[in-house]
Amino acid sequence: MTISTWAMTVLAITALLTSIVSAILGMGGGVMLLAVMLCFMSHADSIPTHAAVQIASNGTRVLAFAKNVDRAALGGFCLGVLPGSMIGILLLWLLGQPEASEPYLKMIIGAYIILAMFIRKPKSHTPNGKWWHFPLTGFAAGTAALTVGAVGPLIAPVFARCGFVKERLIATKAVCQLVTHAIKIPAFIFVRQIDVAQLGIVAGLMILMAIPGTLIGKRLLTGVSDRHFTIAYRVALTLAGLKIFFVDGIRHVVG
Numbered sequence: 001m002t003i004s005t006w007a008m009t010v011l012a013i014t015a016l017l018t019s020i021v022s023a024i025l026g027m028g029g030g031v032m033l034l035a036v037m038l039c040f041m042s043h044a045d046s047i048p049t050h051a052a053v054q055i056a057s058n059g060t061r062v063l064a065f066a067k068n069v070d071r072a073a074l075g076g077f078c079l080g081v082l083p084g085s086m087i088g089i090l091l092l093w094l095l096g097q098p099e100a101s102e103p104y105l106k107m108i109i110g111a112y113i114i115l116a117m118f119i120r121k122p123k124s125h126t127p128n129g130k131w132w133h134f135p136l137t138g139f140a141a142g143t144a145a146l147t148v149g150a151v152g153p154l155i156a157p158v159f160a161r162c163g164f165v166k167e168r169l170i171a172t173k174a175v176c177q178l179v180t181h182a183i184k185i186p187a188f189i190f191v192r193q194i195d196v197a198q199l200g201i202v203a204g205l206m207i208l209m210a211i212p213g214t215l216i217g218k219r220l221l222t223g224v225s226d227r228h229f230t231i232a233y234r235v236a237l238t239l240a241g242l243k244i245f246f247v248d249g250i251r252h253v254v255g
Helices: 005-025 029-037 043-064 071-095 102-118 133-148 152-161 166-191 196-221 226-254
Strands: none
Touching (some): 005 196, 005 226, 029 152, 043 196, 071 133, 102 133, 102 152, 133 152, 152 166, 152 226, 166 196, 166 226
8 A cells, every 4th residue: 555645644634633523522533534534545444544543533532531431331332342343343254345335334324323313302311321222332333343434423323312412422432432443453454464564654643643633622622512512413423424325325326
């Protein structure tokens, strides 16, 4: 894999800006970053490199918001993500080249995200939701992570509908995503035999930009009200869903 200096500059700036977005809204940055990476890199190279950058970005968010992590939600998520990741690794091995099936998977996820944002929240809904929400979400994320890449939009509606906002949402979602990203790199090394040395330089540069971006975003978050945060979060999530459904899904199927 050879990437020009221009492309590396664009990727570094994108990593900085998308980390700021993720630190403020708790999502959206990972999808934006992956979309730009796919303009310069293949799917097989993008997914593990994106995972490495997101480990740094999400890891920084976890450290910055550690006291706000919901341990019960995290435990339920991990309970589901482990068996889900086993299925994901099996699917990655069976698919061989996931490019053919990726648009259909993204259409399903995009449709799910859009519908989830417009389903009316039940009046009896409690802040923590149902106990099975997070194991099921973890299972879905673990299964989809290796083929779809950015699973933030897939799991984000669950947090939104369970009453998570601001620091609690950002911290818990970040550590859940950290788990899924940590699974991708060894899985791709084993199944796809990626060249770690070639991808390391690109990933390292983007990580150096993602860490300060996260810290900048955290500082900006303090000036955002719960109401404005919720509105911005829902708008960003809906736009991400539309992008995934139409641009990453339908456009590739029709084209």
